[in-house]
Amino acid sequence: MESTKNEIFVIGHMNPDTDSICSAISYAELKKKITGEDYKARRAGQVNAETSYVLERFGVKAPTYLPDVRIQVKDIFIREVDKVKNDISLKAAYEIMSKNSVVTLPIVNDKNGLEGLITIGDIAKAYMEGYDSKMLSIASTPYKNIIETLDGKVLVGDESAVVREGKVLIAAANPDLMESYIEEGDIVIVGNRYESQLCAIEMNAKCIIVSDGASISSTIIKLAQSKNCIVISTPYDTFTVARLINQSMPVNYFMKKKDLITFTREDFIEEIRGVMAKKRYRDFPVLGKNGEFIGMISRRSLLDAKKKKLILMDHNERSQAVDGLEDAEILEIIDHHRVGSIETAGPVYFRNQPVGCTCTIVYMMYKENNIEIEPHIAGLLCSAILSDTLMFRSPTCTPVDKAAAEELAKIAGINVEEYAKAMFSAGSDLKNKSPEEIFYQDFKKFEAGQISFGVGQLSSMSTDELGNIKEKIVPYMKKAFAEHGLNMLFIMLTNILDESTELLCEGDGAKELVLNAFKVDEVDGKVILKDVVSRKKQLIPVLMSSLQQDNN
Incomplete structure (x- = not known):
């Protein structure tokens, strides 16, 4: 799954005013048109009443809130992996891992919610410790898993059944001795000997597995049907069947279910790095907002983490900037304030002009690049200039600001004085504000x-x-x-x-x-x-x- 590293965020200062928001929106649109790249306007604080009025007036949505620009999980590569249900066999899980060169598989439910994780280590441990002859029943193994693991086929019985009781035996003795250790509900591995097959069914075995693809007589078939005994035929020899059968157990018995270490796309890398270091796991699942499984990340994934790319609008003071600025890559700064305290790792495009509003600079850049200003963008730019210059009354207002606002007002179809009064009135109407x-x-x-x-x-x-x-x-x-x-x-x-x-x-x-x-x-x-x-x-x-x- 691709990270968001190709996005470039255009963002103003914290506690944004109309200029901060409108310049970010307008400049992001300009950069898109010039470069065709993925520039997105963002905001570092809540939109105030005046700005809300402006955005609603020109039918523009407020930028998405971005309170912190530290590197997050969504900024690195999240590996998509095959997801499996909790009843698949250990053998099937291992084959999926081998095919995809992974060591961890996520186990999900029907709604894609994470139920657990199974690793190569878990499978190896299950294989080495699976010496108990009752393991298949203890793990509630579906018969379909046994059939798939042994490449078998069902001759009698319901393959959707589940092993609930009994042990697994090999019919290596004569029938007289077999009668002494076969119990009701057992699974018996037999060869082509008619007597062994017959004895196992008569002793109420729940299932017989006939190895070597041996033929089974109609008498045995009928008896198995009458005794409700499942009959499975497999091409493997008895030794191989005995070796493989425990691999049919479902992963839900061995998977890790409790205290799972999971992350979300919004988690910060600097915070999860410490968690990863304390755990021996190689892979960690990433979940969505509703707990749905998205993919996996590993410690190695962190090496590919890319800093968020930013263009700062209407500020160049560190104290006014979005949190986590030190972890971001600043590409440009467009501002009209005094030169402040922001330091960059390398040279950046820095445009700072002594005008009354950042949006005046953005307007000039539209003109310089011969990009048509659409009415809604003109409305935003004009609003910001009127706001920052207090409708041309502020000493920061220059002839450039006034000329820009008047031209933009024509494009936006507004009367400067009437619109400014309405905008200021909306901004100062704070009756319902805390x-x-x-x-x-x-x-x-x-x-x-x-x-x-x-x-x-x-x-x-x-x-x-x-x-x-x-x-x-x-x-x-x-x-x-x-x-x-x-x-x-x-x-x-x-x-x-x-x-x-x-x-x-x-x-x-x-x-x-x-x-x-x-x-x-x-x-x-x-x-x-x-x-x-x-x-x-x-x-x-x-x-x-x-x-x-x-x-x-």
Whole structure:
């Protein structure tokens, strides 16, 4: 079974905003059209209300959630193997293993659920220890297994029957002695001697196995029918029959059923490697979400594990990236923020431009490659530009952003002002959202020397709406601050129309840092930053500069 190693994931930052999601979707589509390869948009967090409105408005599904990009079982080759039912014989199981050069067979039920595993070692052990003459009955061996193992055919009786009692004997003695040790329900291996065949049936043997393909008289046939005795004819000699018959036992008696070590396609390689090392098994089964058997992996399979291939959109800070980034292969970074802390193993395509939105860069790349922008993609790109530039009010907005948004709006068939108001209204309508959902609508972490801090931003065109948001978010800030282990935490409540921000602060020295950095005073317990609407261009640079001065 092929792994997913040919996929290339295009993914934005954690707690994604509209730009992060829309740029990933749009760029994945662009790369597909340019290269024909398997680019897939993914998201590293939950879709917020504004972005949900945008996706629904243009009929686009949200990208699949990808919280961790460490190597998983599905990223390696999962070997498909023959699956068998639990009543097949040891001999049949061994033949399948030999044919396919495997040492382990999965035993499944009618619904493809894993019941157990049988290995070459289990079969060898069964053969070496199968000296008990009652083993066939102990293992509840189907007669069809005996027939298949001995290449025999049934002359009398029901081949679907099962051995429930008795022992296996060889009729090597004369009839007088045979009468002393044959018991009801036994299986007796006989040759072509009429007397031995007759004696075994009269002693109520459950089955006689006639070796060497010897002829059987009509008298014996009739007697066997009247006594309900199964008669099997085999071309093998008596020695071979005696040697092979225990190989007819079903695998369910010998297979491992309890404490099976299984993995799923979603398990991470670094976690299962330790489990494998502690067990002596060579192969391990992989199961699906509903417990269905998929295939097998081995320790050797791990050597072929391939890193997930990523294109990072709208971020280049390690603290903002999806978990497990160190185990992934970064191919490209497309961003419009400051150059951050992500390191790569080799050179990558890195496009970083001082524009107001990553989607503006994606729009430019569509143009550069002469790729037609479809209406739904135009809608996504335009929405992200309007969102990131606060409908051109943000100082991060450039003439390039505005020109791109206006052209995209024509392709998408929307009125910029009307659509932007509807989009912002949907994004700030948080009546039914929990404080946690509101908090993580647009939240990012940053580092300045030894200081780590987080900044979230919530924007609205309504002062009343921002007031309602504040009532919900303030109590939750203390909890979030403790959970993230940050030195400081800030939440921007940005009024788009007033072009101002009330900044909520948490952490020792957080409020003092802001007041000193922006040269403002606290008024009625509030920190108001007039003409500040951009986290990227107006808040973060000032905080970084102030923190660096303090460190120096």
